[in-house]
Amino acid sequence: MIGPKPPQPHARTQKRRPDIEGARSSRRIWLACGCLLLAGVRSVASPAVQPDPLSGRASPPGVRETAPPSEAPRLPRIAPDYLEVVIPPNLAPLNLAIQEPGIEYQLRVSGSRGQPLELRQSHPHVRFPLREWKELLGTNRGGTLRWHIAVRNPAGEWIPYAPFESRVAQEEIDRYILYRRLRPLFSYYKHLGIYQRNLETFEEKPVLRNDTFEHGCVNCHTFLQGAPDRFAISFRARSGTPTLLIDSNRISRIDTKMGYLSWHPNGKLLAFSANTITQFFHLAGPANRDIYDARADLNVFHVDDRTVEKPAAIAVPDRSENWPCWAADGRHLYYSSAPTVAFRDERSFRYDLLRIPYDPDQNRWGEPETLFSGAEHRLSAHQPRVSPDGHYLVFTVTDSGSFPVFRSNSELFLLRLDTRELEPLPINSNQADTWHCWSSNGRWLVFGSKRLDGVFTRLLITHVDPAARFSKPLLLPQEDPTYYDTCLDNFNVPELVRGPVQISEEELARAVNTPGNTTGPTGRESSAPDRAPDRSTISDNPYP
Amino acid sequence: MEDWPALLNGVAADPLTNTILRLAVVRALFETGRLPEEQFSWLHRPGPELLSTSDLKQHVGSAHVAETLLQLGHLNAAERLAFDSLEMEGETPPVLRTLARLHVVKGLPDAAGIFLNRLQAYPEHCPWAVRLRAGLATNSPATADPTIARIRANLITRDEIAMGLTTERLLRQALESNPENRMAFQFLMAHQLLERRLLYALRTLATSPQTREGPLPRHYAEALLLHRHLYPGISLDALLPRVPPAVVASFQGFMEMMNRATGSREQVQPQAWRDFGNTYWYYYSFGALHQPSRLPSPGNS
Numbered sequence: 001m002i003g004p005k006p007p008q009p010h011a012r013t014q015k016r017r018p019d020i021e022g023a024r025s026s027r028r029i030w031l032a033c034g035c036l037l038l039a040g041v042r043s044v045a046s047p048a049v050q051p052d053p054l055s056g057r058a059s060p061p062g063v064r065e066t067a068p069p070s071e072a073p074r075l076p077r078i079a080p081d082y083l084e085v086v087i088p089p090n091l092a093p094l095n096l097a098i099q100e101p102g103i104e105y106q107l108r109v110s111g112s113r114g115q116p117l118e119l120r121q122s123h124p125h126v127r128f129p130l131r132e133w134k135e136l137l138g139t140n141r142g143g144t145l146r147w148h149i150a151v152r153n154p155a156g157e158w159i160p161y162a163p164f165e166s167r168v169a170q171e172e173i174d175r176y177i178l179y180r181r182l183r184p185l186f187s188y189y190k191h192l193g194i195y196q197r198n199l200e201t202f203e204e205k206p207v208l209r210n211d212t213f214e215h216g217c218v219n220c221h222t223f224l225q226g227a228p229d230r231f232a233i234s235f236r237a238r239s240g241t242p243t244l245l246i247d248s249n250r251i252s253r254i255d256t257k258m259g260y261l262s263w264h265p266n267g268k269l270l271a272f273s274a275n276t277i278t279q280f281f282h283l284a285g286p287a288n289r290d291i292y293d294a295r296a297d298l299n300v301f302h303v304d305d306r307t308v309e310k311p312a313a314i315a316v317p318d319r320s321e322n323w324p325c326w327a328a329d330g331r332h333l334y335y336s337s338a339p340t341v342a343f344r345d346e347r348s349f350r351y352d353l354l355r356i357p358y359d360p361d362q363n364r365w366g367e368p369e370t371l372f373s374g375a376e377h378r379l380s381a382h383q384p385r386v387s388p389d390g391h392y393l394v395f396t397v398t399d400s401g402s403f404p405v406f407r408s409n410s411e412l413f414l415l416r417l418d419t420r421e422l423e424p425l426p427i428n429s430n431q432a433d434t435w436h437c438w439s440s441n442g443r444w445l446v447f448g449s450k451r452l453d454g455v456f457t458r459l460l461i462t463h464v465d466p467a468a469r470f471s472k473p474l475l476l477p478q479e480d481p482t483y484y485d486t487c488l489d490n491f492n493v494p495e496l497v498r499g500p501v502q503i504s505e506e507e508l509a510r511a512v513n514t515p516g517n518t519t520g521p522t523g524r525e526s527s528a529p530d531r532a533p534d535r536s537t538i539s540d541n542p543y544p
Numbered sequence: 545m546e547d548w549p550a551l552l553n554g555v556a557a558d559p560l561t562n563t564i565l566r567l568a569v570v571r572a573l574f575e576t577g578r579l580p581e582e583q584f585s586w587l588h589r590p591g592p593e594l595l596s597t598s599d600l601k602q603h604v605g606s607a608h609v610a611e612t613l614l615q616l617g618h619l620n621a622a623e624r625l626a627f628d629s630l631e632m633e634g635e636t637p638p639v640l641r642t643l644a645r646l647h648v649v650k651g652l653p654d655a656a657g658i659f660l661n662r663l664q665a666y667p668e669h670c671p672w673a674v675r676l677r678a679g680l681a682t683n684s685p686a687t688a689d690p691t692i693a694r695i696r697a698n699l700i701t702r703d704e705i706a707m708g709l710t711t712e713r714l715l716r717q718a719l720e721s722n723p724e725n726r727m728a729f730q731f732l733m734a735h736q737l738l739e740r741r742l743l744y745a746l747r748t749l750a751t752s753p754q755t756r757e758g759p760l761p762r763h764y765a766e767a768l769l770l771h772r773h774l775y776p777g778i779s780l781d782a783l784l785p786r787v788p789p790a791v792v793a794s795f796q797g798f799m800e801m802m803n804r805a806t807g808s809r810e811q812v813q814p815q816a817w818r819d820f821g822n823t824y825w826y827y828y829s830f831g832a833l834h835q836p837s838r839l840p841s842p843g844n845s
Contacts, residue, residue, distance in 0.1 A: 183631055186624040188603070190631050281624060281706040283717065284699070286650075288620040453654035455647065486661045488630070 076100055076149040076161035079481070083164045086463035086471035088173035088444060089141045090200050093128035094166075094474075095481040100124070100159070102151035109147050111140030111168070124151075125481050130201065142170040167471075169463050171443035174496040175200055176228065177459070177476075178207060178221055181489050184455060186281075186289060194221050194233065196501055202479035207501050212509035213237045221495055222261035222270075225328070225388075226440035228499040232270060234258045237512050244511050245270075245303065249503050251511040256301065256308055262324045262333075266360055270301040271314075271324035271333055278343070291403035292346050296322045298335055313356055313365040322351065322402065325384045330360050334384040334393065338374060338402075350374030350400050353381040353393075353415075371415060372422065381413075383434065388442040392468050393417055394425070396434050404434045405448070405457065405492065412436060412447060414468060427462050427470045438464075439496050445470065446494045457490040548572040563592040564605030570594060570734055571612055579730050580761030585822040587738065589834035594735045595711040597625065603632035607639035614646055615691060616718045616728050617698030621709065622646055635662065637669045644676060648685045649695050656680065698725045711735050712744075719752075729754050737763060740828055742771045743778075750783060758786065765791040766824040773799070798825050809833065 075083065077099040087094065098105050105124050110116030117128055117136050136145070144167050150160040177199055182192035193209030210218050216237035224230035234243040234257065241257040247267075258272035278292040297315035299308050314321050314335065323336045336351035352374045357366030371393070372381045382404050383396040393415040396404040404410035410432040412425040427433070429451030436447035445464055448457040452475070460473035476491070478484065551572045560566050569586050573579040592599045595613065597606055607629040614622035623646055629639045640663040647656035657680070663673040672689075679688030686693040701721040715735060718728035729752050736745035745767055749755060760768065765787040772780055773795075798820050805812040813830050820826045827834075 184627050185631060186627045188628050188632050282620055282703050283618075283706045283709075284620060284701060284703040284721075288623055453658060454650075454652040455655040456658070485658060488635070488658070488662070 073160055073162045075164060080475040080477070082166055082474065084166060084472055085474040086167045086169050087137065087474065088199070088461065089137045089168050089170070090172045090175065092199060092201050092477050093130060093133040094477050095127045095479060097481040098124040098126065098149060098151060100151045102153050104152035106150045107148065109136060109145050111136060111145050112143050114139030127479065127481070137168050140168045143168055169443065171441055173199055173444045173461065174226055174439050174498050176497045176500050177446060178495045178497060178501065179459060179491045180493045181491055183488050184490060189217065190215055192218060194218055198500070206505055208233065208505055208508045212505060213512045216512070220259065220261050221493065222263060223495055223497050224263040224267050225265055226496060226498045228497045228501050230267060232261050234261065235512050239513055239515055242512065244508060246503055251503065251507060253511050253514065254301070254306065255515065258301070259296070260323050262326050264326050264360065265328060265330040268303050270303065271326060272299055272301060273297070273322045273324060274299050275322065287407060290401060290406055292343050293322065293402040294320045294338070294341050294346065294349050296320045298324050311365050313368060323383050325386060327386045328388045328390055331357060333358055334386055336382055336384065347400055349402060350378065350380040351382060351402065353384055353395060383436065385436055385438055387438050388440060391417055394436050394445065405432055408432050408450070408454070410434050416468065425470055427473050435492050435494060437494050437496050440498055446496055448492045448494060452484065456487065457492045458484060459491045459494050548575040552576070560587060561591060563596065563599045564608050566591050567594055567608060567612060570731065574727060574730050579734060580763050583734055583737070583763055584824050584827045588821065588827060589831045590738065593711040594731065594738070595714055603629055607633065607636055607642060611638060611642045613714070614642055614695055616714070616731065617695060617700050617721060617725060618714060618718065619646060619649060619699060621706065621714065637663060637666045641669065641672070645689065645692060645695070648676070648680065648692055653680045698722050698728065723753050726754060733764065737767055737824060742767060742774065746771050746780065759788045760786045762791060763824045766795070769795040770825055770828060794823070795825070798823070
């Protein structure tokens with residue numbers, strides 16, 4: 001049992017005030033030293049900025065500065081917490097709120113190269129100008145940014161806070177991210193949709209909202225290696241439960257229900273799960289709801305001839321296979337697999353993590369290999385995602401069950417595929433951490449986490465270095481730094497893509513509403529004749 | 545805090561056929577300490593079960609059911625219904641308030657803060673939101689909102705898969721977790737009396753630690769006398785001495801009226817309404833026939 005999750009080192013830094021204080025006390029000495037260097041930082045303040053409480057210059061008459069010489073300045077309270085994060089060099093500004101009482105605020109962000117960014121204003125919500133921010137990141141790519149904050153209190157005193165740092169990575173993150181946006185849903189849903197966000201700006205656009213097809217359910221969205229013009233989306237609509245395939249911005253509708261999806265890198269195969277999902281609720285206890293999904297199989301959709309294959313190796317009777325993920329070289333399929341259990345035994349349901357060799361030229365499967373035993377670890381393994389270089393596997397772990405986002409003890413684990421070393425990631429929090437996605441260059445991982453408040457899934461970005469060290473996660477920035485304080489939506493199933501989805505929402509909606517090809521498990525070997533012919537029924541929402 | 549007397553004043557002329565209004569009246573009577581004495585001054589004919597949501601059109605009012613479930617200690621059921629309401633009804637102050645309270649009780653103050661931030665956009669709810677936020681800041685939310693202490697005391701403790709949750713089962717589970725849950729006890733009595741489950745109601749009354757001594761509240765006493773009349777073979781010796789004499793006398797009058805009656809039940813109803821319209825006996829005997837718009841108010845109120 002992994003039980004209630006203890007606070008993780010990085011997790012604390014996502015919390016607000018007390019965490020920022022506590023997590024960094026050990027760094028006070030060098031931060032204080034950093035503060036002493038302030039006088040040497042060149043100021044390019046706007047004409048409105050005078051005097052400069054960050055520069056050590058003399059204050060005008062009537063303005064006192066308080067920085068008791070015997071006491072090192074403390075770190076400022078800010079939200080989101082951007083202390084010591086690693087920033088993609090092409091990411092939108094890290095706008096923030098300074099959570100210190102005051103009547104005037106000054107912030108300067110400087111690197112070792114180029115002009116610093118400096119703002120002075122009467123309110124604590126900081127929004128950086130996009131052009132200057134990009135310039136700052138661009139010139140300091142691979143370097144360090146130093147953040148200096150000072151607040152003028154109601155008595156007119158400027159309080160300088162200890163500076164902090166963040167690093168600008170060398171490697172960019174994919175320009176766009178798609179996610180599913182929806183409120184916490186229990187028994188009913190009305191509004192949900194897939195949106196795309198430009199990570200270099202704050203622009204967010206709907207890809208497909210369910211009010212374009214009579215409030216049906218829009219589920220999985222899966223891209224072929226981050227290509228924005230090659231993807232699949234599955235639905236539950238009044239006209240059926242189709243899947244849309246988009247290839248070079250041409251849409252075809254497949255009337256086959258598909259659960260969790262993964263493209264083979266050759267673009268000719270789509271592995272998908274065929275789930276029978278039942279949501280149920282608890283009368284008491286911290287976990288209110290859960291999913292019983294213990295009778296799934298994996299299928300393969302052949303794009304060229306529009307047929308569904310149910311390979312015996314990944315649709316084993318008496319086992320439930322789920323969460324498919326192709327390796328980047330297409331030579332292995334990773335997936336979860338567990339002995340099927342009855343509903344009354346769902347608490348003992350635990351997935352193993354397997355991979356099976358595949359020869360795409362011969363359409364031949366090898367022998368499955370267990371990478372992680374759920375029974376041995378007494379943990380259930382879900383959502384395997386292999387790094388683009390094939391060296392690492394990140395997956396989600398819970399104490400049992402089949403749907404990690406509903407469990408606060410969900411954690412991300414790393415498996416080093418060369419050494420088979422297994423470790424929980426240091427970026428985990430004491431709330432659910434799930435739905436991860438690698439960037440196409442393998443240097444970034446985006447994942448969903450409920451760490452901010454325990455209820456809403458927000459997206460976080462972490463840098464991954466070549467040795468698979470994960471940086472402190474960075475909350476997906478918004479233009480309004482207080483955006484998440486009033487946001488009632490979850491952001492989940494993040495998928496990084498290299499550019500914007502070009503196909504219009506109207507075209508996608510039209511395709512959903514127009515019956516298309518009916519494709520069934522015909523024309524290829526179906527190796528589980530004892531199963532019902534249609535195992536792809538999704539009786540409930542796979543992403544509640 | 546909710547203004548329960550004002551709510552009762554506001555619905556005084558309503559026939560109370562609406563599911564949510566019926567629940568609101570029962571809740572207001574409970575909160576003002578009048579439920580065991582006045583329930584049948586307000587509710588004269590049967591209707592949907594107290595905590596039922598099956599009759600709600602487009603989920604309208606489900607936020608109120610969620611809030612009641614929360615106060616009863618059903619945190620998880622309240623959470624489900626509140627989020628269903630948020631999704632289907634849209635954002636309303638009642639559901640934001642329930643979700644804020646609920647997450648305070650769950651120990652998720654940051655989530656509570658999000659709902660309070662939303663609630664502060666509604667001027668009439670802003671002071672409450674500000675008070676609760678201040679309470680959270682000083683780690684004393686129960687001071688800012690006393691119902692939080694009640695919810696915490698009432699929390700359901702035994703988990704099971706939530707299926708087939710009827711009003712009866714929800715209330716019994718609440719009492720099982722906390723036999724001193726006054727709201728669950730009074731609601732269960734109210735529910736069983738409304739459903740004319742006399743045997744159940746008197747068993748609830750007899751086994752509850754909440755009514756061990758002293759005169760029985762009026763409606764409970766009325767139910768007891770009616771039960772003794774209908775089922776004379778079942779002993780109620782422990783409870784009978786606690787029936788107030790005025791209720792005994794009134795019941796004699798009711799029985800005399802019923803014994804004198806020679807016509808159909810419909811013919812007797814106007815007199816029963818006039819003389820006993822505020823009693824459980826009227827509800828039990830004539831509730832199904834009751835036409836609220838046809839009859840003047842009872843005379844003995």
